[in-house]
Amino acid sequence: MESRNYIFPGLIAVVMMVIAALLTSLTVAREWEVGTMEQLIATPVTRGELILGKLIPYFCIGMLDLLLAVLVGEFVFHIPLRGELWLIFASCSVFLVGALSLGILISIVTRSQFLSSQIALVATMLPAFLLSGFVFPIANMPYPIQLFTHVITARYFVTLLRGIYLKGLGLRLLFGEALFLLAFAALVLALAHHKLRKKIE
Incomplete structure (x- = not known):
């Protein structure tokens, strides 16, 4: 019944979602604004x-963040870890691919660092913080909002981690939650x- 035990897993999900989408939302947009995208277009890179290439470095950073969070939870806050550690990292890797792909998709569509960062914040931070069950129980929300939370990936990741x-x-x-995260990651990656487009428009 200690609040920190309940808050900590949800906090990991919120932080991972916001950081992942926010960092990658600047990647492709930066290339267009700086003018290096034209050089990339001229290369044989598919x-x-x-x-x-844009996704892997931030994926590694995200997994390192998760490792640090688990270590802090274990040795600083003494959060009980009753499940399998490999399952946490496996589910987080799927969630990270979806969040990073969402940021890259936003960056591709907007081509503006400022606009993409603002959209990423609105599309990730607010839903992940308010509609994932991290702060407010979903069962206590109005029914229309409860229905809307079913499309928020952070909701499923919070449930998985807890x-x-x-x-x-x-x-x-937890197969249903894991399957949704996998489907979301595949869909957003395919959209990105x-x-x-490797051409000047």
Whole structure:
């Protein structure tokens, strides 16, 4: 019944969502604003390779952040970890791919660092903070808002982390949440690949 045990897993999800989408929302837009995108267009690098090159460094940073968060939770705040550690990292890797791809998609569509950063904040921070169940229980929200929370990826990641951290649940009981995160990551990554054009417009 200690509040820190309940808050900590949700806090990981919110931080990962905001940082991941915000960092990658500046990547492609920066290339257009600085003028280096023209040089990339002239190279034989494919769209998939370009997106992968933008995604991998931030993915590594996100996983390092997760490792630090787990260590701080274990040795500083003494948060009980009742589930499997590999399951936390596996679910986080899927969630990170979706969040990073969303940031890249925003960056591709806007081509403006300022605009993409603002959209990323609105599209990730507010829903992740208010509609994921991190601060307010979803069951206490008005019914129309409860329906809307089903499209918020942070909702499923918060449920996953709390289930693994506090209850020691496995994929057998969290399969639905994991499947949604996987589908979201695949969809957004495919959209980012489709929207990226290696030509001057």
